[in-house]
Amino acid sequence: MEGDLAHIGAGLAAIGSGAAAIGVGNVAGNFLSGALRNPSAAASQTATLFIGIAFAEALGIFAFLVSLLLMFAV
């Protein structure tokens, strides 16, 4: 049954969400450790932080999208 294979694929693609979580955690954690070392520079870099998080998260969203496509659109 091709439907079952598609579901397996969807589950595998969802692993990508976890990978994106690692990426987002990395960005935020490094920002935090940098900000604690030099708090005066932190405020000016929040925009960069959000851009970094957005890029990391976008790839996770791609994985999510692939998962959804396999579930609903194949």
Next chain:
Amino acid sequence: MATEPISEEVVGSCVDSYGSAIGMPQLCFDWFPNQIFWLVITLVVIFLVLSRVALPRIAAILAERQGTITNDLAAAEDLKAKAVEAEEAYNKALADARAEAQRIAAEARAEIQADLDEAIVKADAEIAAKAAESEKAIAEIRAGALESIQIVAKDTAAELVTTLGGKADADAISKAVDAQTKG
């Protein structure tokens, strides 16, 4: 979601006969023209509203507030300068008044001193005159007293002589008394 099946020709390829989605509604290309059409209208309306009305107005409000704040600060600065000026003037007036008061006091003191001196001189003169007069009166009195003494002595001598049984010779008595009193 709908409990009754709906007619097949209405639902199209994206919704099944129970009103549930077939696949992802986001990927239903039948609906794209509709969504894009209304989105474009929305964006154009929002853009026009923002660029014609909202943003200039908010910019004006912010600029006005900035202006008001600047003006108020300038006014406050002005008022502060005025206050400092007023305080200076007050201090100056105070110093002037103090100097004037001192001058007046000194003048008054000098005047009083002069009056006093004059009065003292006058009083001294008066006192001297009085003293002189008094001395004269004393001298007179003293002179008067000598004469009185001689008269009393002569009278007494005459009385004595008469009492002793002699005959009082006035000339002799007065000569004797004179001689005694001069002696």
Next chain:
Amino acid sequence: MATETTEAEGSSLVFHPMDQFIVKPLFGDGGIAWYTPTNVTLWLFLAIAAVFGLLVLSTSKRAIVPTRMQSVAELAYGFIYKMLEDICGKEGVKYFPYVMTLFMFIVCANFLGMLPMSFTTTSHFAVTIPLALAVFLTVTVLGFVKNGAAFLGLFWVSSAPMALRPVLAIIELISYFVRPVSHSIRLAGNVMAGHAVIKVFAGFAAIAAISPVSVLAITAMYGLEVLVSFIQAYVFTILTCVYLKDALHPSH
């Protein structure tokens, strides 16, 4: 396919996480032509109303000492203005109405989508792809108009070693063309994912034993989604600013 299987399995657990995204005509049951007023129309117009109320009605008194709503409008204005000025410099200020339009539309549409029973316009690729494409085309056209052929310097990394430059150029080129894709899918994907997850938790509430957990989970997800609604609007806007900066100052 998935919905069919869940429906076939039983009556107690029925998941329709995607049904909330179905476009329906507002009047009648007819088909959907390009001009048909649909629930998309309704919620887009509500977004217009929200923007209008927030930025126009609230400032109608032009108070020097702002009311609460007016200070929200001023806050939004200052927030986007400062973002644009920080990233693009003085030349970027010209494009402020454009950026502000994008931000206000996305933020209002996202928050309206958080209302129960509402339709979330920004969860549709049909909405976010035109937004991202508009930014992409604006930036590309603006880059060539402002800088001419020098705009291609964006892809030619002059600080890299000569041998690496062609490789980097290809990578830069690819990443340039992926921009509108990631730009649009990020917004729609985030919003859609959150709403679908909430719907799935809501489906679990049908089982009495786990319904309290389900309600708690919905509450938590709702809080997260409110945050995501704002952050995605912010990210969309800030990336627009970054792309605009590339068009205005293409040198690396």
